[in-house]
């Protein structure tokens with residue numbers, strides 16, 4: 001039995017099967033490349049569902065920050081504070097809309113914090129939440145309540161007061177909001193839903209509608225931040241800002257970290273005793289996240305993502321591939337909609353040494369590191385074009 005087969009068998013034996021049979025056992029990563037236990041090399045445009053960070057695997061600056069912090073202080077509990085928490089929060093608020101930061105570990109948890117803040121801020125009698133068809137906000141009972149469709153099956157009843165509207169359709173949002181509505185949750189680009197990009201008018205209209213109706217607007221930036229779409233935060237493409245935003249996945253530079261950011265007006269809603277997370281913002285993860293954000297600043301990775309993303313999308317469109325219906329995206333967050341199911345192509349790409357991501361049944365999603373060498377980016381896109389043309 002190969003090393004990889006052994007590891008896969010042991011995984012089946014000891015780990016819960018909620019992810020289905022694992023496809024590979026990974027042992028090492030560097031930059032845009034990752035290796036499995038049998039030594040096969042892959043170009044990684046999958047980014048661990050976006051959680052792998054924006055700087056690829058084991059970026060020296062992030063590794064160094066983690067090592068230094070591991071030798072200094074790992075955990076102190078949130079009666080206390082430490083420099084990594086402060087530095088990272090300062091960076092997030094400086095590049096976003098000011099306000100204040102709450103730390104936790106996952107996107108679902110950040111959305112739970114947002115849910116609680118929204119209910120508290122909206123006040124007595126307002127508890128309903130509007131979210132969108134084809135959205136994804138997480139798997140915990142609160143965030144799952146916002147996430148419609150197959151994810152909820154078998155777990156009902158959901159939280160009361162969940163109302164769905166259609167992404168891109170302001171009238172449906174206006175109809176969904178009533179006097180009991182506390183907030184609207186929206187992804188500034190729907191990720192799992194198929195890399196769906198709303199118009200400026202829709203996002204600005206949402207802002208206006210929420211203001212008029214006294215409802216908080218939450219942007220779920222869990223896939224889109226930081227810098228992946230060509231701006232620090234994706235809401236910045238639309239000339240508006242939310243009241244609350246949630247970030248996870250890449251925000252920790254590859255370490256498990258998430259934040260909920262509340263705008264100045266709502267920054268003190270979650271007062272003493274109203275919420276908590278024991279390991280939230282622990283110095284190890286905050287040091288990793290802070291190093292990733294500093295790297296984006298130093299290397300202007302937001303701008304790099306914008307330029308490289310345009311180039312990749314143009315190359316894909318110019319290739320005029322018959323099975324490709326549409327190429328869409330912002331920065332290095334790119335969806336390729338096919339006229340057929342995308343899973344077989346995802347598997348074929350893996351065999352050819354290219355990891356990509358899926359979204360819905362007919363969309364392929366590309367999320368290479370923002371630091372990727374151009375020749376590796378071109379090589380990956382070349383492999384994909386070959387495969388698509390052979391369909």
Ligand SMILES: *Cc1c(COP(=O)(O)O)cnc(C)c1O
Pocket residue numbers: 105106107108109136137138139187191192220221222223248249
């Ligand atoms: C992945 C995702 C989540 C859930 O994040 P977890 O860290 O898996 O809990 C929430 N919202 C969006 C938009 C996501 O893509």
